[in-house]
Amino acid sequence: MDTSRISRIALSATLAASMLAIGAAGAQAKPTKPAPVVVSKGPIEVNSLSGAYLAAKQARENRQPDVAAQYYEKALSLDPTSETLQQEAMFAYLADGRFAEGVKLAAKLANNEDVGKVAHIALGLDALRASRFDAAISQLKLDDTSDLDTLLVGHLSAWAELGAGRSKDALARVNALSGASWFAVFNQYQTGLLAGLSGNLPAARTALNSVISDQASAQTSVDAFLASAEALGRLEARAGKKADALAAIDKGLELAPGYDPLTQLRAEVEAGKKVAPPIENAQDGAAETLYILGQAINRGDGQDVALLYFQFAKAVSPTVDPKLLTAMAGVADRTQQIDLALSYYEQIPKTSPYRRTAELQMGLDLWQADRKDDAKTHLRKAVSDYPNDLQAHLAFADILSADKSFAEAVPLLDRALELAPKDSSTLWNIHFQRGIAFERLKQWDKAEPEFKKALELSPDQPQVLNYLGYSWVDMNRNLDEGLQMIRTAVDLRPNDGYIIDSLGWAYYRLGRYPDAVEQLERAILLTPADPTINDHLGDAYWRVGRTREARFQWNRALIGEPKPEPNVVETIKRKLAEGLGPEAPTKPGEVAPDTDAQRAANEAPAAVRPN
Known part of the structure; x- marks a missing residue:
């Protein structure tokens, strides 16, 4: 043959x-397609302004925000008055998570015609995270906005209103947002969170139910749909309505069977455990807005903007949500920054429902980084840790097959057939x-x-x-x-x-x-x-x-x-x-x-x- x-x-x-190989640990936490690995290298020492600037531009084109930020830092040290450098460096700093440095430049560029909108959003988020809510609202007043900008600043301003103790004004802001037809699912989800945090459970139930009662909502944003099911489940469980909580959770599981955050929440509700609220404070709400809208555009040309939203979310909230880390790791995977992706996955707590997907993706990433023995060791442990998990067996079998270890792969595939539902795709x-x-x-x-x-x-x-x-x-x-x-x-x-x-x-x-x-x-x-x-x-x-x-x-x-x-x-x-x-x-x-x-x-x- x-x-x-x-x-x-x-x-x-x-x-x-x-x-x-890996099903949704979240519907949006999918494994990344194996791709040629680009080994990220740190910046090479440059001593000229033109060299630093050109190197920074190249790093941006290569989607290496960490390297770009370091080159821009060098360029600004050589010419701190250049507004062009300040503009580009601000984006690089914000995309790299160097929020404080980005905000310093944003303060200088707030009136700039080209980057003023992003500068004002950064300043608004800086005020919001410091609980200076009225200052945040003032910064977020933007003119001539796109549909996405309108929705984003409207939701962020609503969370600032709630943080200031004005819950009615917060809900009114979201209710007043009109524009594209796709606004509805995001508005209803944010209304549910705002109303729930302010104690208005009837309004929260109405808003969240409006999302999960219509499967078409998932066509606009599967993240908002599943998050609505989770939020309603948490609200009902905390209100002592176990049956209603389980019904809400099951709506989400109908769309994404095996979705780890919902399966874990369902187990907690079934066991009668006290569950955490959907949102703890206004900062968490703002971070959720940024995450949900970031995921909605997290593909193709929108990926760079999505990363900016994720970094904003990470900066504004006092706690980093594991699903945010998962999303950021996914961006790093798709841009072939394997080491960065691994660092995000490693930060996800062991107890998080997102950890399973992280473990499996880490194994695939290690393989793509040519750390083949580490990859096999990692996925062998994943199979041991998750003995009844279909995706763990498939991921490890794939790696073994790619390594031509077919005899070792066969028992894993045999077990996968036992674990797979008979109607599994x-x-x-x-x-x-x-x-x-x-x-x-x-x-x-x-x-x-x-x-x-x-x-x-x-x-x-x-x-x-x-x-x-x-x-x-x-x-x-x-x-x-x-x-x-x-x-x-x-x-x-x-x-x-x-x-x-x-x-x-x-x-x-x-x-x-x-x-x-x-x-x-x-x-x-x-x-x-x-x-x-x-x-x-x-x-x-x-x-x-x-x-x-x-x-x-x-x-x-x-x-x-x-x-x-x-x-x-x-x-x-x-x-x-x-x-x-x-x-x-x-x-x-x-x-x-x-x-x-x-x-x-x-x-x-x-x-x-x-x-």
């Missing part, structure tokens, strides 16, 4: 599966991962039924279609069906260079070399640096007589990413010197012979494909 190609598909599928993936493990262990009689079961449960999974279809073609079995499976996978993922490579290489194995060239040329356009695709295209070119182009592709394979393993390098060098040997025909049911040693020796890991 073509172990090069199958091993490549296996590792791609295994690492991609880590996206499915992850069942197909568990069968798929078991199929990969069995195939890698050369137990095809066990692997094939797993792939078929995965497709039975979820027929249109391109990874499974690709894997099973290619395996059949590679073994010279079920050729028509296998080839059709790969074609279907390509139709489902028309821009996936790796799957198109499968189709091209399947044609190659079938001796359809012109078709192989056509598909492999498509694949190389989508994934130009991948060494395996370059190598495959080189082989196909050779078979159609394009020998000069073949050698060009083999040379490219030697410098591609990830680097080929040493035995593969030797094989490619041999092909460069000698070309390919003659073809050897096969009979139906026979495994196609490995005409070059690479087909038997190459176990190079695949690049992680985008999902």
Whole structure:
């Protein structure tokens, strides 16, 4: 069998599966897709203004706010009067959590046309956290605001009103906020918190129930929906209304079964324990506003603003909420700042309902940071600590499979199947991962039924279609069906260079070399640096007589990413010197012979494909 190609598909599928490995410890605390790790380096010593400024700009573009802040600090020491430097440094300081330093610059820039709004918000939050509530309200009076700004400063001002003892004015401020249709869910949630903290339980119940009684609210903000269920559950439990508390909590669990904060709260209510209130004070309320709105925009281009909101929330509240740390760790994960992400996860208390997700994500992060032994030790302990936790078993199995420790992964996947609900959307993936493990262990009689079961449960999974279809073609079995499976996978993922490579290489194995060239040329356009695709295209070119182009592709394979393993390098060098040997025909049911040693020796890991 073509172990090069199958091993490549296996590792791609295994690492991609880590996206499915961890369920919501919070609905928004999802595992991050494995990505190439950027090792953050501290600032290099610079002694010129231009050098410090350019280095700071580069660090900002690289989304390294800590490094950027240090370079801006150096630049300001060389030119403390530059307003441009002050503006950019203010953002860098605030994004890095250097709130006090950011506020000092904000005081100088409050009237600046470009950054005045952010400066006033920072000053308002500084006043609010110091319980100077009227000063906060004054700073938060902004003109010409966007919808998001209007909602943010309106809610923050409401919390300042409540802090000043004016609960009616606080509720009136939120009630007066109008604008986009999506305001409603955020306004109702904040009303529920404000009313609850001020002791107006009827108003709190009405507002929070209005959120959780409409599942459409979750389409606007799943965070606000789940937080409303939790807040109402806490209010009712503290009021002695156990049944109503459980009903509110269950509304949230209908949306996100297994959501750790709600499952832990439910257990506390069931046991009759005294539960904490949703919000302790005005500062906590302001932090919650910033967190909820930050999560609403925490994707794509909004990620930088979300991080700013999270840092504001961290600064304004006397206590740091674990869910805020989880969100900040998630941003660090997505920007490939692995060490920073780990530092946030480590701050989450052991007793927090967010700790389980933190533990599992830390294991995946350690793996991506190439601390593989630490990752395995960490996830092995997680499985021991959470013996009945499906996600812990899947996360550890994924890591072991990526490490080619398939024999150790199989019992974890067996246990995962026992733990998974029969209607779980992850069942197909568990069968798929078991199929990969069995195939890698050369137990095809066990692997094939797993792939078929995965497709039975979820027929249109391109990874499974690709894997099973290619395996059949590679073994010279079920050729028509296998080839059709790969074609279907390509139709489902028309821009996936790796799957198109499968189709091209399947044609190659079938001796359809012109078709192989056509598909492999498509694949190389989508994934130009991948060494395996370059190598495959080189082989196909050779078979159609394009020998000069073949050698060009083999040379490219030697410098591609990830680097080929040493035995593969030797094989490619041999092909460069000698070309390919003659073809050897096969009979139906026979495994196609490995005409070059690479087909038997190459176990190079695949690049992680985008999902």
